[in-house]
Amino acid sequence: MSPVPPGSPLPAPDDSLVRRSSGEQAALYIRRLIFDGRLRQGDRVPQGDIARALGVSRIPVREALLSLEREGWITIRPHRGAFIGSLDEAAVRDHYALYGLVFGFAARRATERRTPELANRLSDLCAALQREDDPAAVAELNREFDRLILETASSPRLRAVLRAMVGVVPGNFFALVPGAIEAERAGSRAILDAVRAGDPGRAADAYARMLRRQGDLVALLFRERGLFAASGPQLPV
Template sequence: MSADTAAAAGASLPPPGEAMVRRSSGEQAALYIRRLIFDGRLRQGDRVPQDEIARTLGVSRIPVREALLSLEREGWVTIRPHRGAFIGSLDEAAVRDHYALYGLVYGFAAQRATERSTPELVSRLGAVCDRLDGEDDPAAVARLNREFDGLIMKTASSPRLRAVLRAMVGIVPGNFFALVPGAVEVERAGSRTVLQAIAAGDGGAAAGAYATMLQRQGDLVADLFKSRGLFTARDEAGAGGR
């Protein structure tokens, strides 16, 4: 899709979907634009059809502009004065770095949680892992993932960590475990390894297990994006193979 045809395609934009529920208008717009990129409806160099997106979402252009500012900070779009917003190039290294950073943040939380661990925490994390082992529904896996991470963040008891996580935005537009093949298996194995490290009182191992799990999730996302043609030829030529 060229920059000239992108705006015309706006008339056939897909509906926003259930993932938009309980989000602010700006967050809805940002998630929706990420989904358009993920689905290949908007590609590198395309102009973002702001009016059509606003009509599709039933919002004014203000939340769409807010979303574009946020997406520019994340590297998804480039805003050109008096010309509009255009889809930027996705970088495979940036995708992998995104998950490596998640691993560092959650790893730090796991280390802190290990220092403050109680038998109750180990028991509750173990119960989540047991439920993960028998669960294949992506929505249920996502809930269990949030419960596991939430227990660790609560035990770590670090407002600063929570602030850092709030500033980090997921790059997969939708249920991660439904969209990324292999993600459920990585989550099961990784969460169990984190639990074992916390139960053993080894904060360093818990941090390392989280980092490894998130790195593997990042590998899956990079492979998925590559299979969808979301990386430019230049990015693919410069990236190392797996």
């Protein structure tokens, strides 16, 4: 992927930022700038330019930077500014492995509490996934599949844990990650089969495998985009 020339104007934010708080908009926008190669390891984050591009004050941008520092995307140097850090491949894989553990727990609970209606609704969603190739529609089907599992698991604590986890891919996962739709189809079918069989352990394992596979695909994509550069500009000390 070719580097973006220095001084290039920042792109306009896309529709994925709609209905988000200003801080969430800024965080997602900065992740997208990194993902698209407009900001690279060692670059200073242009806070003023980002605020202008989003039409917000610098306050939400600063909020976003604090959030992104916790996630490992950037490093804040006192009196120097915020700088793009080096993404870690193991951390990206761990992110999806942790998602797999959380959703696996939900699948275990949902299978224990399953009803015939749950299996029927999951079956309908799997059938729709097999027919659908539009990334936006696949994303909606995926959300409904996960929602049904979480709803049946009936654990407020699970929802609290998931709210604390943020996506690594800045945008529609199924549009940006090659192979993601196929992984979702195969994984969802395996989860459905386990739920129908009334096997909680198998359902948990199927969710974990699906999300590990998605983590593999994201790691491959990030590597191809040069986001795991082994060397590059060093952060100021």
